[in-house]
Amino acid sequence: MNLxxxxxxxxxxxxxxxxxxxNCKETYPIINNIPLLFDKKQMIKYRMSKDTPQEYYRNVASIYGKTHHVSLYGARRFLQDFENKLKPYFNTQPNILEIGSGTGFATNIINRHSKSVTITDASLEMLSINKMNHNGINAFCCATEKLPFPNETFDMVIGNNTFYLVPDKHLGAKNIARVLRKGGKLILSEMNPYNPLWPIMFAVKGHYFERSIYEIFPFQMKSYFSSIGMTIEEIDYYSYIPYFATEKLAKIEKPLQFMLGKSKLTRRFSAIRIFYVFKKSS
Ligand SMILES: C[S@@+](CC[C@H](N)C(=O)[O-])C[C@H]1O[C@@H](n2cnc3c(N)ncnc32)[C@H](O)[C@@H]1O
Ligand SMILES: [Zn+2]
Known part of the structure; x- marks a missing residue:
């Protein structure tokens, strides 16, 4: 693959x-079989910064890999919901780039539907676990706002719960569009910012950096992507089951979904995830 x-x-x-x-003779090390592809400014931000979300994702990798695992009931059920949303877009075995792939929670699903999946993440620690669990997969440690691939490399870009963390979303959007082929699709699944439960969760966990979900309301997402020639194909609100739910807690999922899941208006304020599909113009 050209880089x-x-x-x-x-x-x-x-x-x-x-x-x-x-050209410039800059060198990029390979650690754990993963090339580290940051420019100098990003190297400081993603590898050395303190008290930042970037530091958080350097430190939590092994715990994250255990809490976001298909062996857990809630995680498995959420992935079923995610896969059902993705399936209609997988009919052509696309060449996929997964951004912010973390320890591989969603990679498990994506990998089942394509012969060619490339994974990226800004945390080498998260990505190393993912690469270890997906033998032979192409993995590159880099920022979504500076992807190290030539123009029009991929048919599809997918990100689960990661775009909200990209510090410069305009730049992130521009880079994603650049590496997509004409007519290619971007699929993002994120926390639904209309759901009133998220601020409580952030406060309980002390994760105030997660308030950046309030930068991904649909009108904001349209502004990031429409300015670089991408049109929206789908916005939907889905899933009533958090990854940490036990089978017992999950008992309230079915009645909730039955009562609130039928209309898009009620789903907007009650579902926990938001699903975006953008298309790059041909
Ligand atoms: C909440 S985790 C989600 C991981 C994985 N997608 C999943 O479904 O479990 C967010 C991930 O996004 C990565 N990330 C955050 N900002 C990023 C950026 N600007 N570029 C690339 N990855 C980023 C983090 O390192 C982390 O692995
Ligand atoms: Zn160079």
């Missing part, structure tokens, strides 16, 4: 370790 230099956008020589830019 471009995060520093100057020229091609990298990937036949040597470390990968080396053929």
């Amino acid at each position: 471009i230099c995060p520093n100057c956008d020229f091609l990298l020589d990937v036949s040597i370790n470390p990968y080396t830019c053929l």
